[in-house]
Amino acid sequence: MTSELDDLYQEVILDHNKRPRNRKKLENADRQAEGYNPLCGDHVNVFLKIEGDRVREVTFEGSGCAISTASASLMTEAVRGKTLSEAKELFGRFHGLITGEPGETSDGPGLGKLEVFSGVCKYPARVKCATLAWHTVKAALDDEGEVISTE
Amino acid sequence: MTTTSQPTITGQATNAFDVERIRRDFPILSREVHGKPLVYLDNAATTQKPQCVIDALTTYYSEYNANIHRGVHALSVAATEAYEGARLKIQRFINAGRPEEIVYVRSATEAINLVAQTWGVENIAAGDEIIITGMEHHSNIVPWQMLCAKQGARLRVVPLNDNGELELDEYERMLSPKVKLVAAAHVSNALGTVNPVERLVELAHAQGAVVLLDGAQAVPHAAVDVQAIGCDFYALSSHKVFGPTGVGALYAKYDLLTKMPPYQGGGDMIASVTFENTIYNDVPHKFEAGTPNIADAIGFGAAIDYVTAVGMDAIAAHERDLLEYATEVLSSIPEVRFIGTAKARAAVVSFVIEGVHPHDAGTILDLQGVAVRAGHHCAQPVMLRFKVPATVRASMAFYNTRSEIDALATAVRCVVEKFN
Ligand SMILES: Cc1ncc(COP(=O)(O)O)c(C=O)c1O
Numbered sequence: 132m133t134s135e136l137d138d139l140y141q142e143v144i145l146d147h148n149k150r151p152r153n154r155k156k157l158e159n160a161d162r163q164a165e166g167y168n169p170l171c172g173d174h175v176n177v178f179l180k181i182e183g184d185r186v187r188e189v190t191f192e193g194s195g196c197a198i199s200t201a202s203a204s205l206m207t208e209a210v211r212g213k214t215l216s217e218a219k220e221l222f223g224r225f226h227g228l229i230t231g232e233p234g235e236t237s238d239g240p241g242l243g244k245l246e247v248f249s250g251v252c253k254y255p256a257r258v259k260c261a262t263l264a265w266h267t268v269k270a271a272l273d274d275e276g277e278v279i280s281t282e
Numbered sequence: 283m284t285t286t287s288q289p290t291i292t293g294q295a296t297n298a299f300d301v302e303r304i305r306r307d308f309p310i311l312s313r314e315v316h317g318k319p320l321v322y323l324d325n326a327a328t329t330q331k332p333q334c335v336i337d338a339l340t341t342y343y344s345e346y347n348a349n350i351h352r353g354v355h356a357l358s359v360a361a362t363e364a365y366e367g368a369r370l371k372i373q374r375f376i377n378a379g380r381p382e383e384i385v386y387v388r389s390a391t392e393a394i395n396l397v398a399q400t401w402g403v404e405n406i407a408a409g410d411e412i413i414i415t416g417m418e419h420h421s422n423i424v425p426w427q428m429l430c431a432k433q434g435a436r437l438r439v440v441p442l443n444d445n446g447e448l449e450l451d452e453y454e455r456m457l458s459p460k461v462k463l464v465a466a467a468h469v470s471n472a473l474g475t476v477n478p479v480e481r482l483v484e485l486a487h488a489q490g491a492v493v494l495l496d497g498a499q500a501v502p503h504a505a506v507d508v509q510a511i512g513c514d515f516y517a518l519s520s521h522k523v524f525g526p527t528g529v530g531a532l533y534a535k536y537d538l539l540t541k542m543p544p545y546q547g548g549g550d551m552i553a554s555v556t557f558e559n560t561i562y563n564d565v566p567h568k569f570e571a572g573t574p575n576i577a578d579a580i581g582f583g584a585a586i587d588y589v590t591a592v593g594m595d596a597i598a599a600h601e602r603d604l605l606e607y608a609t610e611v612l613s614s615i616p617e618v619r620f621i622g623t624a625k626a627r628a629a630v631v632s633f634v635i636e637g638v639h640p641h642d643a644g645t646i647l648d649l650q651g652v653a654v655r656a657g658h659h660c661a662q663p664v665m666l667r668f669k670v671p672a673t674v675r676a677s678m679a680f681y682n683t684r685s686e687i688d689a690l691a692t693a694v695r696c697v698v699e700k701f702n
Binding site (some may be wrong): 196254 | 316637639640641644645646649657658662665671672696700702
């Protein structure tokens with residue numbers, strides 16, 4: 132099939148869609164936020180366990196398209212163990228990658244595995260799928276209780 | 283309607299129906315998307331426009347653009363004639379009894395809101411009931427919810443069976459003298475179901491209820507005769523029937539229309555104005571305040587001329603073939619499950635693919651040039667009823683071909699491969 136297709140749906144994305152990591156409710160979570168994408172009806176819940184200023188554990192619940200499921204799964208791996216400010220900085224850089232507007236931090240270290248989402252910026256209709264879990268984890272990091280909408 | 287030979291469903295276009303010639307009338311159909319020929323199967327969202335409709339717009343703007351109903355000069359007379367001429371075309375297209383029964387609106391959505399805010403506010407009181415169906419587009423749900431909340435009335439919903447057809451027994455049981463209005467889709471945009479509208483109207487009228495039909499998805503597919511159906515209101519939209527966006531029509535029975543209060547106030551809807559007293563204009567102008575969408579109304583008329591020349595019966599026959607063919611080829615893909623399998627169906631196939639979210643399917647189809655809708659189709663209650671987050675919907679028009687259906691099937695197979 133086309134290389135465009137393979138660029139968007141890279142193996143890592145297909146794998147995390149099929150076998151999402153850390154998809155479970157976290158009992159005794161310190162923080163939690165809910166995200167909603169009204170466009171496709173996708174819901175995601177993100178749970179955080181925080182020790183000091185570090186994210187000890189992060190999980191998600193919800194189901195959606197492959198891009199949003201894989202993004203949530205990879206987000207949990209990326210955020211785990213980060214300090215709160217590192218995690219927020221990562222959100223900023225990931226957002227830049229997806230929207231094709233790298234911020235001033237773009238010359239920092241690479242995004243590693245998260246770069247599999249770089250193809251998404253060419254598909255404006257799918258950007259919100261890739262960023263839903265990240266907006267939600269940011270809300271949890273900021274401890275904003277309300278439902279986060281991508282609109 | 284133009285006469286056509288009775289086509290048999292063999293997949294061969296009848297002599298009267300030359301799809302390749304028709305396709306040449308639609309300039310957009312020859313473009314490519316992602317390097318592939320465009321296969322446009324999102325006609326329930328909006329249809330493509332033939333060159334004659336595009337020309338009608340440019341001719342109006344380049345040759346006789348003027349305001350209507352008020353000028354004495356030549357351009358204004360020409361614009362008024364074209365604008366009112368289009369109203370006559372709409373009247374004939376749906377066989378309304380008289381041109382005054384056609385009110386120009388922005389869209390099918392506005393047609394429904396107009397009825398809710400004028401007829402509805404005067405005729406729906408506390409304790410009354412409004413019946414809608416489980417397959418309505420949001421535009422035939424929300425205006426009635428708003429009206430019910432305002433008037434203290436109750437909204438009731440006719441359930442669907444597993445094929446996506448109305449439970450008519452249930453409908454009959456729901457009807458009572460409390461029911462003042464039944465609002466139903468003629469054809470469902472999400473499922474393709476064609477409702478037995480004559481029967482719905484007959485049963486409602488027997489209980490004294492007024493009937494509004496949302497015909498947005500019906501008029502592109504087959505000849506519609508509002509007098510034969512017997513409905514009181516009928517909503518339609520230009521952009522769903524090969525005309526421009528931004529204009530639609532409300533059909534309302536003359537006797538109802540003359541009793542309805544105005545919708546918006548302003549110019550054109552009045553006969554005379556003093557600060558003490560305003561006398562409203564006659565129908566339908568009473569409901570058309572302000573400078574209307576002149577150009578697009580004229581374009582709407584051109585679209586009606588076009589489909590009438592092709593022949594609505596020939597269109598219906600060609601689409602019946604496409605629907606049968608699409609059902610057949612997609613059924614041969616084991617991962618495909620149809621949502622909406624009504625016996626009477628317009629050329630719409632709504633389906634899910636095992637293990638694949640409709641959004642991903644939509645993107646992969648797009649990369650192969652196949653434009654479909656992946657989502658809830660502004661009919662979230664339908665998605666809930668069938669317990670799916672969304673569906674992939676291929677909605678066909680008379681310019682689609684069997685080979686485009688093949689392209690759809692190939693693209694769906696590619697989705698299946700990618701995700702398994
Ligand atoms: C069944 C149905 N009703 C109403 C509408 C709304 O039509 P419009 O775009 O003219 O407001 C649509 C369009 O999506 C539709 O499919």
